[in-house]
Amino acid sequence: MRDMFYLILLIIQATLSAYSQDTILTPFNHQIEEGLLKSDTYVMDWLVATDTTEVKIGEVTTQIKKQDTVIYVITHVKMKQSKVEWVDTTKVADRSFKPLYHASYNEQRDMVLKFDKEVKGYYLDKKTAIKTEILEETHQPFFDSNFYPQLIRLLPLKNNYSAKISIFDYNPKSKVGVIAATLKNTKKTTLNFNKTSVAVWKVEVTDAISNNKTVNTYYIDARTRKLLKHDIDFGGRKMIMKLKE
Template identity: 50%
Template sequence: MKNLVLVLLVILGNFTPIFSQEAPILSISPLNNPANTNLIKSETSKMTWFMIKDSLKIPIGTLETQIQKEKEKIYIITTVVMKQSPTKWIDSTIVEVQHFKPIYHSSFNQQREMVLQFGKKTTGYYLDKQAGSKTQISEKTNSSFFDSNFYPQLIRSLPLKEGYSNTISIFDYNPKAKVGVIKATIRKTEETTYTFNGKKRQVWKVETTDDISNNVTISTYYIDQSTREILKQEIDFGSRKMVMELVE
């Protein structure tokens, strides 16, 4: 999912990266994971994706997330349908139930194909369809990390509270941006209310950024405190803004 957002930002243009500020020393990883794994359950959710322009919400696509939780593994399939794209964008992720250690990740869209197998080495391939080039991947990593496609789900299960912040170790492969173990940052968390389908819900408002976009893009999640559903996600990049809202 994070990669799909980055692809869209590149398509839209005017994307000028800046360098991130110093992050907290201790990062969350599978070896240092305070998440409540019981908060991730089998479910299917759908969100409508909007571009905000001159205070108008213009629908640009939909995003469906299927989560299947089994005894030892969690399977996540994210399907994005964009109005301007003739093909679906599909990301698949497999992680271990215990500690969310990554096992597999694949991403298929009109611009690229990517498959990653996680182990002592991260192996797979990256096919740039526009350039017509295929790169074999073999990345040795010496630290513990999550799959970059999984960390939005991880945030839902963290011990969120007023003022909560931390960094998260993630692995991302994008030759046009970052390759290897990088950081996602929970900048701040606040308790607030959000009106969803005409009813006020108590939510955690979690503001995040990551090294995938050199911390230019800010994603803000509105997470229901009782169900841990992501009711809304705001994506801010420069003067531009996108919003995804849960369909219920």
């Protein structure tokens, strides 16, 4: 009888533990509303907040293109202090959003990743001229870290919604491999956008890329699911992305 009691207790504890954990989203287990992602091009101002002022340092243009069974996300970053554009290209499979390809080119480094059974590619540090060949084995499904911000606005958001997103990131100065992004403190609120009060979903996100020290706060239009604003808080400093209309 005592052994049976302990067995039942263990089952109850395991069940409660499972329900208390956040859902882990992967290409094979997600609640993404596919129809919310449409071909689109939008521009966001990149600002640095200093006390009560905001100083523009650049612009980010994002193009989303759905073609056959592939989704392309291409970003161009123009910084005021640089003559060279930063260009990122991400390809994912339609419906599952499984990563296929990611290329990133800027003044500091070039990187190319091809996703299959293994992650292959290269990382070129332009300061040292050292080129590192990439061959990473992965043993669990994941999204591309460059694509997961797009996923957030496609989720079935509601008050107190939380989840973990399995992502792959390659950064030789930080994390390499499959890590997690955590969504928390989701709530419906209003945002003063272009002198109009807009109902938005406010979602806080951290990830292991920054050891969960950087807090990303997304303000997503509750009706259209467009990203209107993105606050980035790190080390007592703050950057802001604002949609240009």
